[in-house]
Amino acid sequence: MLSVVPRAISVRAPSKVNLHLAVGDLRPDGYHELTTVFQALSLSDQVDLVPAPALTVRVRGEGARDVPTDRRNLVWKAATRLAHRAGREPLVEISIDKGIPVAGGMAGGSADAAAALLGLNALWQLDLSRDELAEFALELGSDVPFAMHGGTALGTGRGEKLLPVLARDTFHWVLAFGKGGLSTPDVFRELDRLRGQGQPPKLGDPEKLMHALAAGDPAQLAPLLGNDLQAAAISLKPELRRTLRAGITAGALAGIVSGSGPTCAFLCADADAAVEVSTELSGAGVCRSVRVAYGPVSGARVIDIEPIV
Ligand code: C5P
Numbered sequence: 393m394l395s396v397v398p399r400a401i402s403v404r405a406p407s408k409v410n411l412h413l414a415v416g417d418l419r420p421d422g423y424h425e426l427t428t429v430f431q432a433l434s435l436s437d438q439v440d441l442v443p444a445p446a447l448t449v450r451v452r453g454e455g456a457r458d459v460p461t462d463r464r465n466l467v468w469k470a471a472t473r474l475a476h477r478a479g480r481e482p483l484v485e486i487s488i489d490k491g492i493p494v495a496g497g498m499a500g501g502s503a504d505a506a507a508a509l510l511g512l513n514a515l516w517q518l519d520l521s522r523d524e525l526a527e528f529a530l531e532l533g534s535d536v537p538f539a540m541h542g543g544t545a546l547g548t549g550r551g552e553k554l555l556p557v558l559a560r561d562t563f564h565w566v567l568a569f570g571k572g573g574l575s576t577p578d579v580f581r582e583l584d585r586l587r588g589q590g591q592p593p594k595l596g597d598p599e600k601l602m603h604a605l606a607a608g609d610p611a612q613l614a615p616l617l618g619n620d621l622q623a624a625a626i627s628l629k630p631e632l633r634r635t636l637r638a639g640i641t642a643g644a645l646a647g648i649v650s651g652s653g654p655t656c657a658f659l660c661a662d663a664d665a666a667v668e669v670s671t672e673l674s675g676a677g678v679c680r681s682v683r684v685a686y687g688p689v690s691g692a693r694v695i696d697i698e699p700i701v
Pocket residue numbers: 422423424425426532533534535549550551576577578580
């Protein structure tokens with residue numbers, strides 16, 4: 393519990409890449425059973441919360457024009473649900489500064505939702521535990537619990553049953569943002585369609601990948617990265633093949649589609665290699681923009697509290 397009543401709160405929440413994303417059967421509730429290894433990356437969004445006469449959402453930064461500022465935004469849902477639980481009105485202005493690409497397969501909307509939950513818990517002094525917040529998190533989306541958790545984690549169920557995974561050292565990534573986004577439900581549906589035609593093969597278990605993470609060796613990790621959604625994302629956006637090839641030509645150890653795409657994530661040998669790969673990839677004309685990032689980083693966390701004086 394905070395000892396001072398806050399006037400404003402700033403929260404930072406990470407993006408994610410799935411190092412391993414094995415998609416199982418479609419469940420009766422419309423979700424697929426997953427086995428995934430998430431890693432939280434330094435590319436992040438900042439969410440600022442300040443009391444206001446009405447609930448308002450503002451968005452600026454990367455892809456801001458494509459983000460709704462009404463009840464369709466996950467932070468709006470987070471605020472109304474948390475306010476309902478607390479028996480109060482959601483009188484808050486939420487400003488989102490986006491670094492994570494919108495509809496990019498890096499869980500940007502989930503990061504914002506996790507940040508809003510954490511920030512409002514502090515702003516309204518609700519004193520909800522991490523476990524209680526995690527329940528709200530899953531109601532908002534499958535990737536929101538991991539955005540709160542951070543680090544490197546094994547996710548099962550919808551991706552919400554999380555176990556920490558040991559990852560030694562820092563891994564260095566280059567991210568290629570796609571031209572336009574992909575809808576996550578469309579990509580899962582496309583995978584079901586491709587599987588109905590007998591293709592593509594399914595990923596095995598992530599045991600070897602977890603050993604490579606524990607060893608902290610990017611060269612060992614690179615050939616073990618895998619994503620069952622990649623074939624579906626490429627089927628919907630065939631140009632991703634060229635982006636993936638260009639990253640390898642630029643010197644990356646491996647490249648995968650991040651989550652449901654279309655962002656491509658390239659694992660590099662070290663920080664210097666990542667800068668070189670990013671420079672070369674920027675010039676290749678195969679994507680909208682390029683960023684370097686590293687992981688693992690922590691989950692959503694309060695970075696600033698402005699007390700009432
Ligand atoms: O949970 P979230 O709202 O992020 O999921 C978006 C969509 O992605 C779901 O409606 C579903 O179509 C698909 N999905 C799935 N299986 C999962 C997670 C998401 O089929 N485990």
